[in-house]
Amino acid sequence: MNAQNNPLDFETVYQSTYLKIMFDTQYRLMERQWEKASTTISQTSFQEEMLQVLSMITKFRPLRVLGNTKDFHFVITPEMQSWADQEVYSQLGKLGVSRMAFVISEDFYAQLSVEQAIEESKKDYEVKYFRSRAEALAWLLE
Template sequence: MESLHYLQLETDRLHRMIVLHWQDFVPSEVYREGLLEAIQVSRKEHLLSWVMDMKHMKVIRQADQEWTLSTWFPQFQLLGVKRLAFVVSDDIFNQMAVSSMVAALRPKFHAEVEYFQESTTALRWAQENTGGLSDFSLFSVK
């Protein structure tokens, strides 16, 4: 499947987290399907933290930015995500696109949003969400 080159979805059930590893110049179809699939997985697994690892991703098309704001974000809001971490791209045009989208959405965000240079620090921060397995009172793993 060609989309695996552009996006890998990874879930961490222990920390109730999903990680989207993006790379290269992502075709619109892959970008949109990937974000919608992440919403489905997040909803099904009750994931509370998202990490958007965009370190190796190139620019996001204007049409995809508009789609993200108008179509994807309202669905994302319904998930109840507590933390959204962005690993900043090396590509300045991607940085500008992400900054622009987050600035437009910032007043509507219910989640904490942070930017990171490295995925390890983003993952660590996202794992600190207040959900975790403590929500399940019968079997708590520490």
């Protein structure tokens, strides 16, 4: 990240084969970035990674979350969508999240499954989808 183009100062707080989570203290902004390896993620590993997301949000209490799903290639099944809703997405507002932006996946079916998981969620925070990280960050930091 070029500090000249982006005033954010992200610190990596979690990293695995599939997911990287970063946090900017000044803006209370968390970014979760799915890696290309998500193509091969199992249902169980997906659940474990989503629980890590919840754990990091519980620990750092961001106001804004950027879900960078550009390289996300895992199609979330309807059962997993319900699980993600109940166990993760429905908890975020209670933890202080007010806005969540997604950079959309290049994989149509993976993106559709992400949107379905979010739309089913009983959330009390704003959600928007963007084609670029820069657009998503601009909205989050308004």
